[in-house]
Amino acid sequence: MITREECAALDAADPLAAFREDFTLPPGVIYLDGNSLGALPVRTPERVRAVVEEEWGRELIRSWNDAGWFEQPYRLGRRIAPLVGAAPEELVVCDTTSVNLFKVLTAALRLRPGRSTVLGDGAAFPTDLYIAEGVTGMVPGARSLLVDPAEPDAHLDGEVAAVVLSHVDYRTGELLDMPGITARVQAAGALMIWDVCHSVGAVPVELTASGADFAVGCTYKYLNGGPGSPAFLYVAERHLAAGPLQPLSGWFGHARPFAFEPGYEPKAGIGRFLTSSPSLLGQAALEASLDVWERADRAAVRAKSLALTDLFISLVEDLDGIEVVTPREHDRRGSQVALRHADGYPVVQALIARGVIGDFRAPDLMRFGFTPLYLSHTEVWDAARHLAEVLESGEWKDERFSRRGEVT
């Protein structure tokens, strides 16, 4: 078994170690929940302050032009594009993941007018399923069908307009084969929509190279954009010339917003997927975190992610009552480790009391996210040791850990 000293040596040789200084983390905490809400970058408070006090407070309405507020959805989109393998003009930052999924799913149905089925992953984060229900509920004859994500092929008949899948499963951490699935879906005449919420910033994402038609994602997990930070959407360049594809046809996506014309005409390009004025405070925080991400080598991030998850798995796989749910194969693993334990809820609470923050997903999964920019091998070693101690001591049986609360 690897020792703590050996982990310290790995940290000393870690090419990403210096990024730890770019994040603020409270003392005494090992934060393994960056897959749910990423940590605060050191530079974010100052950027948010400047937008509040200077751009808003001092320059007021003039900032729409002078501070580039109109351009912010595109500017941030161009900066996220390389993180998901998209062209700069294929990505825009706006709204939320759910709202953006509504837009692209409607667009997909419009691009496949003779087809009426949307396939989704029955085990996906449910908002994707609920939104698919919402969209198909508005389109006569359309239906939403839930399938096993590993086997969408059996359902790919001539009725399928689009398939929506999570690139990484939010519970198990399993990574899907984006290019392979995309190719099979498209070969069946359907369009492929990826939800990259749990992969952007965590694993390599190659939307354009995979041939993806659409994608949506959030920025508050591995991208450290802050609670409720704005989401993004990707539309393959080949779909950007089509007519009005999406029904959230707000003013901000109009070809000539300041002409205040009564009829809607979409902007050229990705701007037609915009709806409303951007949330400038949320976008300011995201801007600061992208400053950090632009300095990070993505291959190094992936290598360290795999090293940390390998390390954690090796340290906990033989613990009593623990089953490792996350795939062992590197090409099937995201950047989190899910462990099944019959008493997962109180075990996670006991870990949190020790300062090791992971989370729990019903009925029995403990989730631990590994964020390569601010987590060390030593911390992973310490977290595994805390878990071993919690299980061996039985301290999780303490009554204060038994109450069920909400954990996001």
Added chain:
Amino acid sequence: MITREECAALDAADPLAAFREDFTLPPGVIYLDGNSLGALPVRTPERVRAVVEEEWGRELIRSWNDAGWFEQPYRLGRRIAPLVGAAPEELVVCDTTSVNLFKVLTAALRLRPGRSTVLGDGAAFPTDLYIAEGVTGMVPGARSLLVDPAEPDAHLDGEVAAVVLSHVDYRTGELLDMPGITARVQAAGALMIWDVCHSVGAVPVELTASGADFAVGCTYKYLNGGPGSPAFLYVAERHLAAGPLQPLSGWFGHARPFAFEPGYEPKAGIGRFLTSSPSLLGQAALEASLDVWERADRAAVRAKSLALTDLFISLVEDLDGIEVVTPREHDRRGSQVALRHADGYPVVQALIARGVIGDFRAPDLMRFGFTPLYLSHTEVWDAARHLAEVLESGEWKDERFSRRGEVT
């Protein structure tokens, strides 16, 4: 003509004068664009800082429960409710005005299944029209029809499912008769949706007493929530028991979000109109501004708004080339004054160069917003004098004022 000294005396007797200290405004600026982007409250930067550095940075994921992030859309909704005459359980803060209009408009069509026409005001802020186009474009047989807001009655046939109107016209500042129009629309069997973006915080709004079915509004104008701050929506209590009314059926509106069930079932009550996790930074800023609003007497706000707009109109109505577009009758006036001038664009630019910030709306309207909490009679007098000087001197003809830019 009233003198500047008389205005100073009015300021000395102004019961709202002390509120000026609650806002940060740059020196040398008379800000008459609070109808577009409200000024920064003094306490907002600290509240935003605390959410960023403490709730996010220090408490991390725990803030979802410990800082009440889950409850924030409802808590803010309950605080805005009295400002629009709604019951606390009828209002929620979320998304943007356009997205919320999409939700309530779809709900209205579902509540009137035999009807398929949506009436809108052809002169409304266009996002309302574009969204109506987006919704009706998804509902077979539905259509969006633009009418004169003063005369919707002629179009109220048995086909009309819903009418969407702005309480205050964003260009002219005209205030519509909310209870009267609502009653006539409902007498014809249709549902009434009000857009209160330009009236909340500016004029008395009585949604429940008027019998309104739905309403949407933004918080970045008179409510001072900051650029791109979250919007709100109102649903009359009688419509909250109906089935899944709105199609943006995201996870946050599910009856049991943490059960992660594959099928959507809406929350009881107004929560069913939620879609996604809230934007916490934007909501933090709004929270701070509502602290100010809760101390303001609404009758005093309305009285001062009318006094300021009366004053401005009396000072500018006889200027050369100026036509007052805003109604003179108090019960038909919002909290802005619109002046028509053939060269409105350069005149507004010349005023901005003097520190008097208003805005321009094509083809020839100059808009001036009067915010009773942070504007004095003296400032209004000074603004009117600047306008007189700009017109008399002809300085607006300077070439630097002629470039057309975007002004929101």
